[in-house]
Amino acid sequence: MADTQLIGIDPLVCGRPVTSSDRGRLPDVRGGDLADVGSAPRLMALAALRELRDHADGVPVPQEVFDRAAELFEEAVLGGESPEDYADRVSYATGLTAAAVAQSVRDLVDELRELSETTAAELPGTGFGAGFATRWVPRGRVFAAVMASNHPTPNVTWAQALFHGYSVAVKPGSRDPFTPLRLTRALLAAGLPAHRLAFLPASHQTGEFLLKEADRGIVYGGDSAVRRWQGDESVAVRGPGRTKALLDAEPDEPTVAHLALAASFDGGTRCTNLSAVLTTRPVHDVADALARRLAALPSVPVTTAGATLLVADRERAARIRHQVDELRAAPGVTDHSAGHDPEATAVVVELGDGSQLLRPLVLSVDRVDHPAVGTELPFPFVVVAPWTPADGVAPLRGSLALNLLTEDEGLVDAAVREPSVRKVTRGAVLPWTAVPGIPHDDNYTQFLLEPKGVVAAAS
Numbered sequence: 001m002a003d004t005q006l007i008g009i010d011p012l013v014c015g016r017p018v019t020s021s022d023r024g025r026l027p028d029v030r031g032g033d034l035a036d037v038g039s040a041p042r043l044m045a046l047a048a049l050r051e052l053r054d055h056a057d058g059v060p061v062p063q064e065v066f067d068r069a070a071e072l073f074e075e076a077v078l079g080g081e082s083p084e085d086y087a088d089r090v091s092y093a094t095g096l097t098a099a100a101v102a103q104s105v106r107d108l109v110d111e112l113r114e115l116s117e118t119t120a121a122e123l124p125g126t127g128f129g130a131g132f133a134t135r136w137v138p139r140g141r142v143f144a145a146v147m148a149s150n151h152p153t154p155n156v157t158w159a160q161a162l163f164h165g166y167s168v169a170v171k172p173g174s175r176d177p178f179t180p181l182r183l184t185r186a187l188l189a190a191g192l193p194a195h196r197l198a199f200l201p202a203s204h205q206t207g208e209f210l211l212k213e214a215d216r217g218i219v220y221g222g223d224s225a226v227r228r229w230q231g232d233e234s235v236a237v238r239g240p241g242r243t244k245a246l247l248d249a250e251p252d253e254p255t256v257a258h259l260a261l262a263a264s265f266d267g268g269t270r271c272t273n274l275s276a277v278l279t280t281r282p283v284h285d286v287a288d289a290l291a292r293r294l295a296a297l298p299s300v301p302v303t304t305a306g307a308t309l310l311v312a313d314r315e316r317a318a319r320i321r322h323q324v325d326e327l328r329a330a331p332g333v334t335d336h337s338a339g340h341d342p343e344a345t346a347v348v349v350e351l352g353d354g355s356q357l358l359r360p361l362v363l364s365v366d367r368v369d370h371p372a373v374g375t376e377l378p379f380p381f382v383v384v385a386p387w388t389p390a391d392g393v394a395p396l397r398g399s400l401a402l403n404l405l406t407e408d409e410g411l412v413d414a415a416v417r418e419p420s421v422r423k424v425t426r427g428a429v430l431p432w433t434a435v436p437g438i439p440h441d442d443n444y445t446q447f448l449l450e451p452k453g454v455v456a457a458a459s
Contacts, residue, residue, distance in 0.1 A: 010038035015194025030354035052167040055195035056141035068190035070112040097307040121437025122445035140215020148220035149173030241271030241400035247279040248406035267310035268380035278387035287384040294360035295341035317356035332366040401431035
């Protein structure tokens with residue numbers, strides 16, 4: 001059972017803390033509660049949106065503000081919270097390891113500092129001769145962000161909206177209010193005008209209200225969120241990644257190590273973590289090799305040096321175990337982890353600090369269109385399935401990232417042209433590898449901005 005002081009969290013509207021009487025507890029993965037969170041009811045959210053809109057002017061925020069905010073986020077005491085306190089709270093709330101949280105801080109800080117560079121890389125040139133130019137301007141004034149809790153780094157998406165001139169309302173994920181609150185405090189301390197930002201812990205229904213009322217927004221969630229918002233051009237949808245690899249090469253040790261890292265990095269919580277391997281090689285051999293490699297990962301608490309795997313509170317772990325049991329019992333499924341990792345038989349391992357660790361799991365299936373292919377779980381979970389050239393690109397559809405380990409140039413070209421494949425990597429390249437200008441899922445800058453012609457009389 002955790003022995004920690006309960007942390008109080010309330011909405012922060014245009015720089016002002018607003019105490020809410022609608023309160024709930026945020027569980028600690030070790031047992032008990034970690035925080036007492038005040039939730040913004042709909043009327044408070046409406047008032048916050050009106051205040052944001054009343055002061056919204058669409059003027060971009062200078063890069064210098066984000067440079068300073070990045071420094072403060074990484075190093076400063078903000079709202080009485082040290083960087084070390086922040087990292088521990090995120091680990092104990094989400095189950096992410098200390099190493100994963102530290103990496104996410106580095107990634108978030110880097111992306112804040114690269115906002116100008118990212119913008120330049122994602123927009124075409126704007127000059128068309130004397131007197132003719134294009135200006136890229138916000139597509140609206142108010143932006144709503146409905147965040148998830150699987151990883152801190154996606155919070156840069158609402159910071160990017162601020163950078164381009166939006167006023168922003170942020171609904172944090174239920175397990176990680178700490179990252180958006182700390183980033184809010186860092187931005188305000190760095191000089192962001194207070195009337196540009198509201199931090200609003202809230203219910204799912206209030207999050208939907210924010211998205212409906214804002215001019216533009218982004219939502220993170222599962223298949224239900226995708227179904228609800230896909231097709232709404234004002235909302236960017238970030239759902240399950242369903243990242244796949246096509247293995248059309250020998251599963252030698254370096255290749256298996258690459259696939260295992262793609263599946264297990266950050267505890268398997270990224271939307272770009274590998275969840276399916278389709279292969280021309282013997283399916284059971286590939287699955288066994290991958291299961292053997294993942295079995296070596298240690299079962300230790302999240303703040304322990306060398307920790308890799310996600311932990312969960314007892315209730316969440318029970319739900320995941322039930323999902324796994326149903327998958328294992330499905331026709332055509334073989335469990336390969338149990339033979340290499342005795343702890344994987346139970347999937348959930350109880351640690352000495354009260355948390356529940358999720359062991360890696362590798363399954364194989366007997367056909368490429370098996371329903372298990374495409375299943376996503378929030379820990380290192382991979383389904384290996386047979387694939388032949390005759391199957392073509394169809395089984396690769398619906399992939400946020402697709403790692404191609406093949407020399408078939410025709411297949412590579414077909415995968416790049418497939419609309420439902422959002423990003424392609426070739427060879428031993430991790431699915432999330434990118435530089436400014438490489439889209440994660442479409443061109444996000446052009447989602448936020450629109451081109452406007454400006455024609456002036458030649459001097």
